[in-house]
Amino acid sequence: MRAADVDSAEVRRHVAGRARTSGLAAGSVAAVGYPGWAVLDAALEPAAAGRLLAVRAVGTALIWALLLVLWRRPVGRRYPGALVFALLAVVQVTTAWMLTEVRHLEFYLLGLSLALHASGLLLVVRPRWTVRLVLCTWAAFLVAVPLDPTPVPARLVVAVVVFLAITSLVVLVAHWHRWQLALREFVARRRLEAEQQRTQELLVRLERLSHEDPLTGLANxxxxxxxxxxxxxxxxxxxxxxxxxxxxxxxxxxxxxxxxxxxxxxxxxxxxxxxxxxxxxxxxxxxxxxxxxxxxxxxxxxxxxxxxxxxxxxxxxxxxxxxxxxxxxxxxxxxxxxxxxxxxxxxxxxxxxxxxxxxxxxxxxxxxxxxxxx
Missing domain, CATH: 3.30.70.270 (Reverse transcriptase/Diguanylate cyclase domain)
Structure with missing residues (x-):
């Protein structure tokens, strides 16, 4: 596949349109699921439920604001990848902080992995946005652990690191291969459509020539x-x-x-x-x-x-x-x-x-x- 095929304006428009559509779908799920997770906060972590709820309230407001921009504003059509990344980054940063506040780590690791899987396996964006989301997730976790006033047990840190490493590797590899397949499919489809258009034009020309005098352009x-x-x-x-x-x-x-x-x-x-x-x-x-x-x-x-x-x-x-x-x-x-x-x-x-x-x-x-x- 030639670089000209991948970087063409037509491919960029196609990707931007699909990125916005898939981003709206993922963002809508996040806008409902992220605050809805507060039910688990109250059930599993009653001692920290108040702090978690406050963080979720701020995160939910940011998610809804970014989703509205993606849906209604022209910037949402021009930069869908950046907006979807920002929306998922809100989920990752706040969830990484929550890991240092809770005892039932596995439920929050699940929440942390969902955004990564959404970016790597579902969103139609360029792989660089999943790379940035992975880096953002790691950065948020590595910053949250030292800032926690209560020392985090080493075994928990190791567990989170291993989990995040495996998840990051899976979503990055999956997104790269999915992106390449999507590009090949799109370029192949456009080439086929272009060939069909040329064939149709040729048939029209042949039909015209069969009824037209080539010298004068009159009917034959x-x-x-x-x-x-x-x-x-x-x-x-x-x-x-x-x-x-x-x-x-x-x-x-x-x-x-x-x-x-x-x-x-x-x-x-x-x-x-x-x-x-x-x-x-x-x-x-x-x-x-x-x-x-x-x-x-x-x-x-x-x-x-x-x-x-x-x-x-x-x-x-x-x-x-x-x-x-x-x-x-x-x-x-x-x-x-x-x-x-x-x-x-x-x-x-x-x-x-x-x-x-x-x-x-x-x-x-x-x-x-x-x-x-x-």
């Missing part, structure tokens, strides 16, 4: 045939008109011979852009092959299609594609329209093709005829 013949059949079917059902305009660039072979194929491609792209800029949202512009382009105009009457064809023909004169010595492209356009039951895709396309043939006889012209009507 496959998409044209599908759209023409669909629009004609809709026109027959609704009794509405549909029009087709076929367009050829005049003298296209001579353009390629004179200016080069790059200039011919530029001419096709310029005309394609002109057509795209002049059609409506529901219209379709396609390249059927070579220099033949086409418009599919659902809902358009013949007069509307002819008006559009004339406008395109006139505006093509002003085009100046790259590689040309000057402006001017001439187009031949064949227009056909049908209404209702007359909207047969093959017949409509054949009619437009016949009109295109007539227009090409004189070049730079528009020829039109209405096909079979309902």
């Amino acid at each position: 013949r496959r998409r044209w045939d599908t759209a023409l059949a669909t629009r004609c079917s809709g026109a027959r059902e609704a009794g509405t008109p549909v029009a087709v305009v076929l367009i050829d660039l005049d003298h296209f072979k001579q353009v390629n011979d004179r200016f080069g194929h790059a200039a011919g491609d530029a001419a096709l792209q310029a005309v394609a852009q002109l057509l795209r800029s002049r059609v409506r949202g529901g219209d379709l512009v396609a390249r059927l092959g070579g220099d033949e382009l086409a418009l599919l105009l659902p809902g358009a009457e013949l007069v509307d299609a002819v008006r559009l064809a004339e406008r395109v023909r006139a505006e093509a004169h002003a085009l100046w594609p790259a590689g040309f010595s000057g402006p001017g492209i001439s187009l031949s356009l064949g227009v056909a329209a049908a209404v209702g039951d007359g909207a047969d895709p093959r017949a409509l396309l054949a009619s437009a093709d016949a009109q295109l043939y007539r227009a090409k006889a004189s070049r730079d012209a528009v020829s039109a005829a209405r096909s079979v009507l309902a």
